[in-house]
Amino acid sequence: MPAVAATQGRSAGKDPAARRRAGRPSAAVLDKAGITVAALALISRKGYDGLTMAALARSLDVAPSALYNHVSSKDDVLLLVEDHLVEMVDVSGFGAGPWDAAVRRWAWSYREVFAQHTPLIPIIAVLPVANAPKTLAMYEAVTAGFGAAGFPAEKTISAIVALEAFVFGAAYDVTAPADIFDAGTLAAQTPNFTAAVDRLAAEQHPRPADVAFSLGLEALITGFDTLRNR
Template sequence: MARLSRERVLAAAVALADEAGLDGLSMRKLATELGVVPMALYKHVANKDELLDGIIDAVVSEIDLTPVDGHWKPAIRSRILTARQALLRHPWASGAIESRREPTPAVLAYMDSIIGLFRAGGFGVDEVHHAIHALGSRILGFSQELFDDTPADPDAQEQAAHAMAATFPWLAEMALRVAHDEKTVVGSGCDDQFEFEFALDLLLDGFERLRHAG
């Protein structure tokens, strides 16, 4: 058996979280996965909080931060969509990131790289500050959605939309007309990847107009 190390502990924790979610991740379960007693883990992670910080950094470190040349907009777009791919591989990661009071080192490094791309593109510090606020969590590849993402029966949803038509006509119209995508995670009828890129492109286009306006 390979010698226990911090890297091995974090890799096993990421795998366990991928399988069971954050609620299924505990020091005891992790120790069982590694074939050690729980106390052995504390030589490598001081507590559950440090473990969470470590697995967040393990996931965010999957994002390629290699310096890129060229126009700022495709560079930032590509980096954010790469971050989204990393977080989609680990569905628990967005919630873990939001749960931390302070950004972890890998998150800070990622944010620094995004700011650097804006600055290299000619944006002033104040402009970048506003852009970061506008992007919010989208900068890391995820967004807080308005609609419940719990899977539901399409026929039941259609009936509910018809039932609300008299009271909420515009909402019902949208619910009945949008195209359905069974793999969505942002509510029935929404293609989540399209919606993410649609909003991201709106923001990036707006930042470009801001840049040209000086």
């Protein structure tokens, strides 16, 4: 009789394991990919200021302690987000065509990706790349491309850092207000600057930020090109 009663209890939906499955998921069902997706969704709704460990746990419907089985801090989450975004950066030109064309493709793509995530830039600029496989894969592709093009190995990382500094700064420029260089009531005191601003405006470029980026990038590529051993 006890065995029959136990069977009837389980058939009535009273199996303890079934009740656990119906509740909050355990930490075991979490993984870094799921945390990354949830973090990006939270950022899209509330911005980077809204990304906290508590908010992320709520969005995943888990206890905050469950998150700490996979990431040790918010910086770890941001590193996951960075790694996800870096995978979107186009490095396919390296090894597939001329070095300068590959650098252009990489830099333009890099800027476009991070122009959508400028609040992340000050954070990732000082985050170590250890344990970020996609970020490391990008750097490996770029470094290999520089090496194959005859760029001095001892200058390669410095060149990449210089390009990244330019790319990250340019990413902010994409979202800058159109009147950022308007001198306002002080225009008469800055005649040369104001005239240059007006001259650029007269060109009526759809995206002035692109003009500035192209100019700076070409200057960097030209300068770096002189260092190559061809």
